[in-house]
Structures are given as structure tokens and as C-alpha cells.
Amino acid sequence: MRKPIGGGNEPHNSISSAKGTVITTMKMRKGLWSPEEDEKLMNYMITNGQGCWSDIARNAGLQRCGKSCRLRWINYLRPDLKRGAFSPQEEEVIIHLHSLLGNRWSQIAARLPGRTDNEIKNFWNSTVKKRLKKNTISNSSSPNTSHDSSSSEHRDIMGGLMSMHDSSNIMAMYMDATRRSLSSSSLQTMNINQLIEQLPLTNDHNGPNMPILHASSYGTTQVGMDGNGINYNGCYEIFGGNLGLEDEMFNIPPLDNMTDNTNQEIKCENLDDSNSIIMTNNMNNIILSQCYNNNKHKVQAITEGFENCWEGGDELKVEEWDLEELMRESSMFPSLD
DNA sequence: AATGAGGGCAACCGCTCCATT
DNA sequence: GAATGGAGCGGTTGCCCTCAT
Numbered sequence: 001m002r003k004p005i006g007g008g009n010e011p012h013n014s015i016s017s018a019k020g021t022v023i024t025t026m027k028m029r030k031g032l033w034s035p036e037e038d039e040k041l042m043n044y045m046i047t048n049g050q051g052c053w054s055d056i057a058r059n060a061g062l063q064r065c066g067k068s069c070r071l072r073w074i075n076y077l078r079p080d081l082k083r084g085a086f087s088p089q090e091e092e093v094i095i096h097l098h099s100l101l102g103n104r105w106s107q108i109a110a111r112l113p114g115r116t117d118n119e120i121k122n123f124w125n126s127t128v129k130k131r132l133k134k135n136t137i138s139n140s141s142s143p144n145t146s147h148d149s150s151s152s153e154h155r156d157i158m159g160g161l162m163s164m165h166d167s168s169n170i171m172a173m174y175m176d177a178t179r180r181s182l183s184s185s186s187l188q189t190m191n192i193n194q195l196i197e198q199l200p201l202t203n204d205h206n207g208p209n210m211p212i213l214h215a216s217s218y219g220t221t222q223v224g225m226d227g228n229g230i231n232y233n234g235c236y237e238i239f240g241g242n243l244g245l246e247d248e249m250f251n252i253p254p255l256d257n258m259t260d261n262t263n264q265e266i267k268c269e270n271l272d273d274s275n276s277i278i279m280t281n282n283m284n285n286i287i288l289s290q291c292y293n294n295n296k297h298k299v300q301a302i303t304e305g306f307e308n309c310w311e312g313g314d315e316l317k318v319e320e321w322d323l324e325e326l327m328r329e330s331s332m333f334p335s336l337d
Numbered sequence: 338a339a340t341g342a343g344g345g346c347a348a349c350c351g352c353t354c355c356a357t358t
Numbered sequence: 359g360a361a362t363g364g365a366g367c368g369g370t371t372g373c374c375c376t377c378a379t
Binding site for chain 2: 119
């Protein structure tokens with residue numbers, strides 16, 4: 001464990017508010033979080049749930065800024081975080097999503113259960129880029145003619161990783177989806193929102209490996225395009241597993257080499273309220289209760305020794321995608337044919 | 338056993354976006 | 359419409375650990 005930076009007796013800061021009143025505040029601590037700080041924040045979140053982060057920092061008795069608290073919660077204290085190394089499948093997902101989304105780490109993280117954007121970013125910058133470097137060196141005899149450095153980067157990485165793992169699973173699915181989507185004439189009207197919705201989406205704030213149950217997607221489980229396009233039709237096939245919504249029984253996709261909360265079975269029950277769902281994860285005893293209310297849903301996670309309640313529910317926002325860029329991005333994948 | 342280099346990771350910084358006043 | 363504050367995101371930094379020498 002790293003030593004937390006800073007001592008307990010911090011000097012005070014005085015700041016002037018907009019109205020001219022002087023507010024005396026404790027100087028904000030920086031650096032590593034101590035176990036005591038973690039406990040304070042955790043206890044506060046358990047008791048009060050998520051709210052205004054600056055209020056949380058203040059009310060929890062932490063000499064931290066709201067941003068710091070938010071970061072600590074999201075990247076470390078959140079109960080649904082998955083720890084441990086990335087599985088090969090996760091690597092492949094990251095690489096492919098990065099090829100589609102670029103450095104939009106939060107959007108990539110939204111599709112990897114229990115992973116944070118920071119984690120993925122670090123993973124990319126350390127592990128994947130390292131491989132790229134290796135490949136670039138080994139391929140130096142055959143200069144890349146591409147003028148798009150990111151494209152060559154992706155090709156290199158993909159080549160390096162695909163040789164390491166069996167690439168026939170998700171990559172095939174993704175590439176196939178991409179290719180087929182692109183071949184469809186309806187692509188002309190397709191934006192990135194639609195394309196990305198074809199990819200398995202998870203929610204950072206759900207439990208470990210929880211399938212996404214956005215209000216919008218739960219009611220209509222059809223994903224993708226009609227006719228020539230992709231249509232998962234209520235069954236997401238992720239990592240070789242499946243996610244059947246129709247019978248409300250979710251088989252969480254197995255991930256090789258994953259940590260212990262894989263291969264779980266989650267049971268969903270409809271409550272009297274048609275918009276409410278209880279999800280039971282039989283591995284971690286996590287129950288998720290989602291109550292949708294005007295596009296706002298409340299997620300309650302109860303696990304061993306932990307109970308948390310917070311509000312979320314904003315749809316994942318994905319910006320519009322430049323079609324040409326998308327075409328360019330997708331064309332750099334090796335054909336499976 | 339000592340030490341230096343490199344890697345991994347946690348956290349901060351600066352910026353943008355959005356909602357509210 | 360401008361100002362303000364909060365939230366979120368991506369880039370970057372710096373500390374600690376591991377491993378090779």
C-alpha cells in the first residue's frame with residue numbers, strides 16, 4: 001500500500017465567494033487516499049447515496065475536493081468494480097472499440113462490466129501501446145504507407161494481439177457487424193449511436209457483469225438494423241455467452257481467465273411495478289433493483305456488507321459519427337473472408 | 338544485497354459540456 | 359444571453375513496485 005500524501009493537520013484556506021463573503025475552508029488534501037478517507041467516503045455513499053460531489057466531500061468530513069471524491073469512488077470504491085488483469089477477450093473488445101471510438105475511454109468502459117475508463121486508458125497506454133511499439137520495430141522493414149497514424153496503430157495492435165489469441169469470437173462478431181453494417185445501404189442514415197448500440201453495452205453503475213437494462217433497451221430488446229442489417233433480437237451474444245431477455249434469465253458471458261465473478265447467473269424478476277426489475281446475482285448476492293421513472297432510474301445494489309443507493313439513469317451519450325471516418329476506421333480491420 | 342531502469346497504476350490537471358440562475 | 363458551478367472526460371504526472379544487473 002502506498003503511503004498517503006499529506007498529514008492530518010492541514011492549514012486552512014480562505015476563499016472569497018462571489019458575493020464577497022469570505023469562506024474559510026480546510027485546505028484540500030491531495031495525493032493518495034488513506035484507508036480512513038476511503039472508509040469515510042464509503043460510509044457516506046452507503047448512507048446517503050450519490051449527490052453533489054462537493055457536498056459529499058464536505059458532509060463526509062473529507063478534506064478533499066468533490067472531484068477527488070468522485071474519482072476515488074468511480075475508480076476504486078465502487079462495489080461493482082472488477083479487479084485483476086484484463087482477459088484476452090476484454091483486450092480484444094477494448095482494441096476493437098478503440099478502433100471505433102478512439103480515445104473515448106468512458107464509452108469503451110461503458111461496454112466493459114466492472115472496468116473504469118481510467119483502468120482501460122492505463123491499460124491501453126501501457127500494455128497495448130507497448131505491443132504496438134514492438135510490432136512497429138519488427139515491421140520496420142516494411143514501411144507503412146498509410147497516412148493515418150492511428151490506422152496503422154490499430155492494424156499493428158490488432159495483428160499483434162490476434163496472433164496471440166483466438167480471434168474468432170467477439171472480434172469476428174464485431175468485425176462482421178461492422179462490415180455488414182457498412183455494406184448496408186441503410187448506413188447512409190445510420191449514425192454512431194445506432195452502430196454502437198449493436199455492441200454490448202454495460203453500465204458502469206450496475207453490478208458486476210450486469211447486463212445493461214436501460215429503460216429504453218429493456219422494453220425493446222431488438223438491437224441493430226432491420227432487413228439487411230444486424231439484429232440481435234433480444235439475445236446479445238457476448239464473449240460466447242448469451243443474454244436472453246425474453247425469459248428474463250440472464251446467462252452472464254463467461255470470460256476466460258476472469259476473476260471470480262464471471263459465469264454468473266442473474267435472475268430477473270418483474271415486480272408488481274412493470275417498470276421495476278430485481279436482479280439477483282447468485283455469486284455475489286447482489287441484488288439490483290431498478291425502478292424506472294421518467295428516464296431516471298434508481299439502482300440499488302445490496303451485497304455482502306454493502307448497501308448502496310444512487311441515482312443514475314442517463315442514457316449513455318454517444319456523439320454523432322462522421323460516416324467517412326467510420327468507413328475509414330472499419331476498413332482497416334482484416335477481412336475475415 | 339544494492340541499485341537503477343522501466344512499468345503499472347492512482348490521482349491530479351485542465352478542459353468542455355450542461356444545467357441553473 | 360451571460361455568468362456560474364458541477365460533472366465528466368482525456369491527458370498527464372509522479373509514486374511505488376518489480377526485475378534485471
